[in-house]
Amino acid sequence: MTIQPFTIAISDAAISDLHQRLARTRWFCGVSDAGWSEGTDGETLRTLVEYWKNGFDWRAQEARLNTLPQFTATLGEQTVHFVHQKGSGPAPMPLVLTHGWPGSFIEMAAIIPLLADPASHGGDPRDAFDVVVPSLPGYGFSSVPKVKGTGPFEVAGLWARLMTALGYAQFGAQGGDWGASVSSWLAIRYPERVKGLHLNYLPGSYRPPLGADQPALSEAEKAFLDRTASWLDQEGAYNRIQATKPQSLAFGLNDSPVGLAAWILEKFQAWSDCHGELEQAISFDDLLTNISIYWFTETIGSSFRLYLESRQRPMQFQPGQRVLPPLGVAQFPAELPMPPRSWVERAYNVQRWTNLPAGGHFAALEQPQALAEEIRAFFRPLR
Template structure:
């Protein structure tokens, strides 16, 4: 393991500015808003801010406040943040991001978790925090070979935690972080003490009796899922089948990369007219900038091809079943793109221990509602034996 600092060259910043200045804009049908993708007027304004208003160096300094490291696991470079608490009784926890997120999602959680006394908690609420970048993402990319599916990543996480000397820890994640945390529980059942996810996929079962007397809220979730599969799954289809073709466009055009990501920050968050209603603009651009500077649009999409390409892969990857030995907690944020049904969840998660439904927040819970997520993780941890 070796220390790492983010140091994007000045030449890369100037290249980005020049590309943003030379963008070639497409036409747009009048009055369509967000229904057919990112609106032209919104993206023009956001690109201008990225070019002339956003301060990457300030974002870089903020990220470099946290200890970061690189190590090689199973033939690929793994980047991770590792912050130890000063509390002797702190419990380790590993957070895993998803797409189109990155490790930067969790930086606002590090202080409250490692130093709970300063953030409204008690010493018993303390954690040692580990936040890796998935192979192919950010500074863990690109990978050197094929085969990096969710199970292989989970095995790498188990090895990472062993190298750090952690043998009794929690796993947390949303989006890809959800199946990766659950797979980690399967890969290291004697070391993972509990799994907390803020996204869970529950597919309708074949048994018709399980649909009897479903609450209206669950019926609405099923209806939303059917509509989402028809209208909102385009990104998944192409990243699961032709990630390399997509990579050319997104690696060559920062505006294309921005649009590809910011669309999801609008559609999957608890937002109104724009993504910034839910997530700070600079946080969004920090995340997008990392994709751009590391050229990981293509490498990050490879996880979809490895784990999502066929229907059978898709179902197994996201909906288990998960015969875990340790307790599992599910936190449901209402504007998420994935909205589970508890009755179905109990079939695939025999160790379901905690189920929390919030009245606000969406897919990027750590960015949208960090306090709610921290409090739920704390409560789950308190309920587990030490």
């Protein structure tokens, strides 16, 4: 395995090409009063694109991200980009944080210093972590898998190898969205190495043991299943296409920055705790930094593959199967449908469950302080 320092350096030509494409946008004109009801709101998208062209400073964001200690690790045919921030404290605990879709490692930019150096942010230095934030395969600056077969199960294997290479025999794992799936597979595959598992979302493929020999569904569990079915009917089209025919969509989004922005903007607006006004939860600078990474690295199509690959190995448990490491859950009010604790306890070893007052699907980006405090509290007795 080879580990090398990494610096983001997008060429001037790539930035110029982006601006030229934005200037040549052929706008779609929908019905005048659709708003967000039929997808991305046109007025909001035009405002975002205008800022992308004339206000957004990629170089400033690139410099900000390059203050993070970044590296690449070559693991066989896969190159993994990651941040490795050593902790400031008497005995920092290793912690691997995994992002999701349509995010990237920048989701964790604000929470990394809170976890690595808590004393500088009102916390206890004894809660410090050595923070590792990898970019998922096919996302951002990690390489694109060349063949089929890299799903959350396999990514967990890559992360375990990465943590070994960094000298960590045991570590904690945390994530939401795909990060929840990868972190859960880490706990399932390597229970002797994962000291604790903390999630702010439950993997969408998670199915606990059910049937005649299992406890009957509670009313809360039935309501969760109904709520999930309704959500998928109203909001799940992206999931179906990305899990079945992602390539057709990828051609268009890889060629059009406005198309790419529309696809990602819709999810950030719908899944964040923004009360209809995205900038109440996530700034345009953060959003466009994330979108720009997808654009410059041409990874929107490869990012879809986790949806397709995860169907080959869903996280379904048989009677008696359990996730052994302790689990902590931070539930944010604007999160996608979340199961009740009883549903999770059917297979996970739940030790902490906290309902937070504000925040949505992108918790590390929306509420970094609240999430960091929860992570510290959960792992404190596991050190």
